Amino acid sequence: MPHSLSTSTSAPLTRAFYERNTVRVAKELLGKVLVRRLGPVLLKGIIVEAEAYRGHDDAASHAYMGPTRRNQVMFGEPGHAYVYFTYGMHYCLNVTTEPAGQPGAVLIRAAQPIKGIAEMKRRRRVDNVKDLSNGPAKLTQAFAVTSTLNAHDLTLGRKLYVAEPFRPDPFAIASGTRIGIRVAAERRWRFFVKDNPFVSKQQR
DNA sequence: CTAAAGATGTCCT
DNA sequence: GGACATCTTTAGA
Numbered sequence: 675m676p677h678s679l680s681t682s683t684s685a686p687l688t689r690a691f692y693e694r695n696t697v698r699v700a701k702e703l704l705g706k707v708l709v710r711r712l713g714p715v716l717l718k719g720i721i722v723e724a725e726a727y728r729g730h731d732d733a734a735s736h737a738y739m740g741p742t743r744r745n746q747v748m749f750g751e752p753g754h755a756y757v758y759f760t761y762g763m764h765y766c767l768n769v770t771t772e773p774a775g776q777p778g779a780v781l782i783r784a785a786q787p788i789k790g791i792a793e794m795k796r797r798r799r800v801d802n803v804k805d806l807s808n809g810p811a812k813l814t815q816a817f818a819v820t821s822t823l824n825a826h827d828l829t830l831g832r833k834l835y836v837a838e839p840f841r842p843d844p845f846a847i848a849s850g851t852r853i854g855i856r857v858a859a860e861r862r863w864r865f866f867v868k869d870n871p872f873v874s875k876q877q878r
Numbered sequence: 879c880t881a882a883a884g885a886t887g888t889c890c891t
Numbered sequence: 892g893g894a895c896a897t898c899t900t901t902a903g904a
Contacts, residue, residue, distance in 0.1 A: 725885070727885070734885075735885090736885080736900095739901085739902085742900080742901070743900085744899085744900060744901085758885085758899090758900090759898080759899060759900090760884055760885075760886070760898095760899080760900095761883095761884060761886050761887085761896080761897070761898080761899095762884090762896070762897030762898035762899070763886080763887085763896070763897055763898080764886050764887075766885060766886085768885085781885055783885085809886070809887070810885070810886075811886050811887065812886090812887075815887095852885070853885070853886090854884085854885050854886070855884095855885060856883095856884095
């Protein structure tokens with residue numbers, strides 16, 4: 675996995691993949707390929723870090739208090755993008771999980787770029803590949819994800835989706851506590867590819 | 879209506 | 892290790 679250069683991918687993951695327990699989906703998203711289509715330009719990265727956020731049982735989740743205008747997509751059909759704006763300047767990308775009516779989302783925190791790197795460098799205004807998408811807001815900047823993609827259906831294979839890698843390399847999964855939260859901080863619902871240099875923070 | 883915090887990144891010391 | 896940018900959303904009055 676750490677040095678996979680395969681850029682071919684298969685069809686988008688189906689609804690059934692997302693329509694399951696959020697923690698499990700978070701784990702299984704590791705090693706999958708995030709694909710962004712910008713007209714003729716194709717951007718791809720292997721997901722190497724993700725966090726699970728649930729509902730009434732998860733005080734750290736946006737959905738903890740119930741549905742609001744911002745989080746409503748978390749309560750909808752699984753397999754859609756949940757993009758929110760935070761800190762007055764950053765976007766974060768999630769994919770929705772669990773059956774419709776039941777909230778859940780997985781925050782995509784980091785990816786290993788494998789295609790469209792020049793375009794990502796341009797968007798990020800940095801030259802080091804390791805700095806392109808090793809963090810949730812860096813990733814959305816590199817992949818050109820903003821609120822216009824909120825609620826986008828990820829099973830259609832259009833502007834944004836997730837797919838199986840063509841030739842997956844084996845890798846080990848590690849878990850840790852979620853980053854940047856102040857409640858429910860004991861839960862180890864952050865998953866990442868062990869020893870992968872594109873993970874945002876390796877500790878814990 | 880108002881205030882406070884936020885699933886962060888960058889630059890500085 | 893810490894300050895700070897910057898503004899939407901939300902909870903609570």
